[in-house]
Amino acid sequence: xxxxxxxxxxxxxxLPQLLDWLAQQQPDALVLQETKLTDxxxxxxxxxxxxxxxxxxxxxxxxxxxxxxxxxxxxxxxxIPGLEDPQARVITGTVGGIRVVGxxxxxxxxxxxEKFAYKMRxxxxxxxxxxxxxxxxxxxxxxxDFNIAPEDxxxxxxxxWAGQIHCTPEERAHFQALAALGLHDAFRLFEQPPRxxxxxxxxxxxxxxxxxxxxxxxxxxEALRAGxxxxxxxxxxxxxxxxxDHAPVLVELG
DNA sequence: ATGGCCCGGCTTCCGGGA
Numbered sequence: 001x002x003x004x005x006x007x008x009x010x011x012x013x014x015l016p017q018l019l020d021w022l023a024q025q026q027p028d029a030l031v032l033q034e035t036k037l038t039d040x041x042x043x044x045x046x047x048x049x050x051x052x053x054x055x056x057x058x059x060x061x062x063x064x065x066x067x068x069x070x071x072x073x074x075x076x077x078x079x080i081p082g083l084e085d086p087q088a089r090v091i092t093g094t095v096g097g098i099r100v101v102g103x104x105x106x107x108x109x110x111x112x113x114e115k116f117a118y119k120m121r122x123x124x125x126x127x128x129x130x131x132x133x134x135x136x137x138x139x140x141x142x143x144x145d146f147n148i149a150p151e152d153x154x155x156x157x158x159x160x161w162a163g164q165i166h167c168t169p170e171e172r173a174h175f176q177a178l179a180a181l182g183l184h185d186a187f188r189l190f191e192q193p194p195r196x197x198x199x200x201x202x203x204x205x206x207x208x209x210x211x212x213x214x215x216x217x218x219x220x221x222e223a224l225r226a227g228x229x230x231x232x233x234x235x236x237x238x239x240x241x242x243x244x245d246h247a248p249v250l251v252e253l254g
Numbered sequence: 255a256t257g258g259c260c261c262g263g264c265t266t267c268c269g270g271g272a
Contacts (some may be wrong), residue, residue: 009271010261034271036262062270063261107271115270145270166272200261201272213272245260245272 001096002027005143007104007246011035011064022050025234027250029095031102031250033145035064041159042066059088067102069095083125098224098253099128099137099157103144108165116165123174130181134221141211142183145219145246150175150185154214156197163195166215183219186231186251198233199246207238218251227254
């Protein structure tokens with residue numbers, strides 16, 4: 001079973017690229033972030049034509065998430081139960097006996113900002129909800145744009161980024177708290193090329209210079225860990241003419 | 255050189271992203 005996550009930074013703009021990519025990679029399930037579409041504008045017809053059943057949860061201008069799968073996802077839940085949140089950031093469904101959680105974690109803007117405080121509240125709520133969700137669904141994958149670079153080796157310039165958003169000790173502690181729930185970073189279960197990133201700034205020729213961050217992740221539960229056979233970042237879509245600033249991350253489960 | 259790019263939107267600039 002092949003699962004993937006991709007922050008498309010506007011599904012309207014990226015739909016042709018997504019359809020190409022689905023045809024090439026043929027994942028069994030895919031979660032999207034930053035669709036930036038209200039639910040009435042979701043391109044369900046084009047995606048069904050491509051062979052995918054969809055669940056989606058969006059809003060105007062910002063955020064927005066979706067779950068696409070070969071088979072119809074069931075038991076759909078939007079956002080984090082128990083957290084009052086006007087922002088559309090999480091969609092969860094069951095596909096092939098696996099509980100798939102697709103999430104667009106808050107950016108946080110800057111430490112000390114109100115948006116950072118929201119990120120911390122959101123992370124607390126996610127952790128608390130996942131604890132109960134894992135008890136009900138031991139076979140669980142959490143994937144998406146975490147907006148957290150877990151370690152210095154996930155940052156192109158750790159000195160420049162030290163203490164900056166995505167790299168603060170508070171954010172990294174939350175990532176470790178997810179690990180403590182038995183959610184394993186699938187990417188690090190395998191030998192990986194050094195300087196592997198999932199996001200490159202649009203500015204500064206960052207992609208050409210390979211200056212980026214690894215902030216998009218796939219975490220697999222303890223019950224799934226032994227069955228993971230591969231995990232990697234597909235840089236190819238970042239070379240497209242009008243790319244998202246994020247690349248997709250893929251995982252293979254035996 | 256503390257900004258460079260890209261997105262949506264009550265669009266010709268602005269806020270947000272990361």
